[in-house]
Amino acid sequence: MELLYKSTRGGEEKVTASQAILKGLACDGGLFVPENIPQFTTELKAWKDYGYKQVAYEVMSLYLTDFTQEELMECIERAYDDKFDTSAIAPIVEADGAFYLELFHGATIAFKDMALSILPYLMTTSAKKNKVTNDIVILTATSGDTGKAALAGFSGVAGTKIIVFYPKNGVSPIQERQMVTQKGENTYVVGIQGNFDDAQSGVKKIFGDKELVALLEEKGYQFSSANSINIGRLVPQIVYYVYAYLTLIREGKLNEGETINVVVPTGNFGNILAAYYAKNMGLPINKLICASNDNKVLYDFFETGCYDRNREFILTASPSMDILISSNLERLIYRIGGEDAKKNSELMNSLAGKGSYSITEDMRKQLEDFAGGYASEEEMEAKIKDLYEKTGYVLDTHTAVAASVYDQYVSRTGDRTKTVIASTASPFKFAQSVLKSIDPAYDKLSDYEQIDVLAKVANVRIPNAIEEIRTAPVIHDHVCQKEEMVQEIKHFLGI
Ligand SMILES: *Cc1c(COP(=O)(O)O)cnc(C)c1O
Numbered sequence: 286m287e288l289l290y291k292s293t294r295g296g297e298e299k300v301t302a303s304q305a306i307l308k309g310l311a312c313d314g315g316l317f318v319p320e321n322i323p324q325f326t327t328e329l330k331a332w333k334d335y336g337y338k339q340v341a342y343e344v345m346s347l348y349l350t351d352f353t354q355e356e357l358m359e360c361i362e363r364a365y366d367d368k369f370d371t372s373a374i375a376p377i378v379e380a381d382g383a384f385y386l387e388l389f390h391g392a393t394i395a396f397k398d399m400a401l402s403i404l405p406y407l408m409t410t411s412a413k414k415n416k417v418t419n420d421i422v423i424l425t426a427t428s429g430d431t432g433k434a435a436l437a438g439f440s441g442v443a444g445t446k447i448i449v450f451y452p453k454n455g456v457s458p459i460q461e462r463q464m465v466t467q468k469g470e471n472t473y474v475v476g477i478q479g480n481f482d483d484a485q486s487g488v489k490k491i492f493g494d495k496e497l498v499a500l501l502e503e504k505g506y507q508f509s510s511a512n513s514i515n516i517g518r519l520v521p522q523i524v525y526y527v528y529a530y531l532t533l534i535r536e537g538k539l540n541e542g543e544t545i546n547v548v549v550p551t552g553n554f555g556n557i558l559a560a561y562y563a564k565n566m567g568l569p570i571n572k573l574i575c576a577s578n579d580n581k582v583l584y585d586f587f588e589t590g591c592y593d594r595n596r597e598f599i600l601t602a603s604p605s606m607d608i609l610i611s612s613n614l615e616r617l618i619y620r621i622g623g624e625d626a627k628k629n630s631e632l633m634n635s636l637a638g639k640g641s642y643s644i645t646e647d648m649r650k651q652l653e654d655f656a657g658g659y660a661s662e663e664e665m666e667a668k669i670k671d672l673y674e675k676t677g678y679v680l681d682t683h684t685a686v687a688a689s690v691y692d693q694y695v696s697r698t699g700d701r702t703k704t705v706i707a708s709t710a711s712p713f714k715f716a717q718s719v720l721k722s723i724d725p726a727y728d729k730l731s732d733y734e735q736i737d738v739l740a741k742v743a744n745v746r747i748p749n750a751i752e753e754i755r756t757a758p759v760i761h762d763h764v765c766q767k768e769e770m771v772q773e774i775k776h777f778l779g780i
Pocket residue numbers: 395396397430431513550551552553554555556557605606683709710
């Protein structure tokens with residue numbers, strides 16, 4: 286049976302999965318959601334010996350119903366290959382009683398690779414299916430990790446171009462270096478004078494700029510999005526929660542049917558939303574623990590039912606979570622509001638207008654699956670140090686926020702349900718902050734000395750993604766004001 290997608294704002298006809306992937310964002314400014322969340326019809330244990338790719342096929346075929354088996358298999362084969370440094374793709378490490386689901390074994394050593402290695406293929410396949418002849422221009426705002434992962438995914442993919450905007454002073458030195466050294470004629474990287482929300486709002490506005498869109502069409506281009514609002518990002522992210530559960534069963538760490546809790550270090554609410562979808566499909570997940578850093582807008586939302594972005598934007602050592610507008614939350618709001626597009630639009634208009642909205646008591650009752658928490662910089666650093674001293678295992682700053690929030694959750698609730706913590710980046714990506722947490726004396730070392738020290742301390746090989754950028758030349762050095770994003774796009778496309 287075909288699964289169609291509808292906009293959370295209600296102003297648009299239903300579309301197929303491939304059309305939703307091509308469009309990214311709906312024309313009415315809403316996000317595409319499936320008409321209903323598919324349910325597992327097979328008993329999960331039947332998949333327990335499946336490899337990552339097989340699980341990916343089983344899960345994704347439930348959502349991307351207009352892809353043929355061959356099309357979807359080919360996308361999966363091309364995505365989850367030796368770009369990943371382990372055939373497990375998403376291995377699990379047990380440390381101090383928690384299961385860390387390592388989502389950072391792809392090309393850019395952060396969890397965005399899990400979805401962005403497959404999105405280019407989903408997108409070019411979608412274009413073919415819909416007889417699109419325009420080149421696809423991927424427009425992306427990044428808080429650091431999406432940018433590089435999208436660049437790596439799309440670089441050299443025929444029929445696509447990719448433009449990435451990042452906050453010039455809001456990403457880590459390694460993140461910036463990874464982006465500005467990106468090869469590929471079809472890639473373009475611009476730093477903007479502003480924060481991530483400025484970049485993201487700018488990109489959203491450009492998608493709605495009818496004049497520009499018409500000009501692109503005339504020149505044989507059309508925009509799409511690789512941001513986590515694209516359903517083609519969300520669906521591949523559901524896979525690893527299912528795979529993690531199956532791995533734990535296979536390894537005898539979990540009994541069949543036993544429930545788990547999941548902790549996710551959260552920014553744009555994409556990763557945790559994927560876990561929520563997995564739960565709603567029938568994966569035995571109890572609590573979804575949403576971990577924030579000092580930008581704790583989501584924590585406050587779960588506490589009070591009021592989402593309020595009117596607050597100071599704080600730069601932290603977990604920059605991919607420095608976000609005050611968590612775009613994917615709209616999909617949850619829509620769902621807990623009874624899929625009432627009018628109500629959802631009102632709330633989102635209120636967010637766009639006065640920067641806040643409050644949900645009803647009825648809606649709040651449906652948030653019982655979630656627990657919010659946040660960790661300060663000190664708590665995050667203490668967690669890295671503690672876990673390292675206890676076990677030798679080294680977390681990155683984002684994962685450490687999640688791990689710290691998990692500790693707080695356990696002491697608050699006494700809930701000892703077995704727990705999977707999404708480990709979203711390699712510590713090498715944030716080597717400076719990680720080492721400083723272990724011993725402030727390391728702070729004096731240069732960037733590359735820190736990498737070498739970290740390899741010794743953590744007893745792991747330096748990832749290729751890091752080795753590469755040591756010597757790579759800077760290719761992209763454009764910087765613009767947030768009002769100049771359109772000009773940058775026109776410049777790159779030569780229109
Ligand atoms: C993007 C990112 C996050 C946040 O994920 P969302 O899906 O935006 O909530 C957390 N950690 C790392 C390392 C990231 O790159």
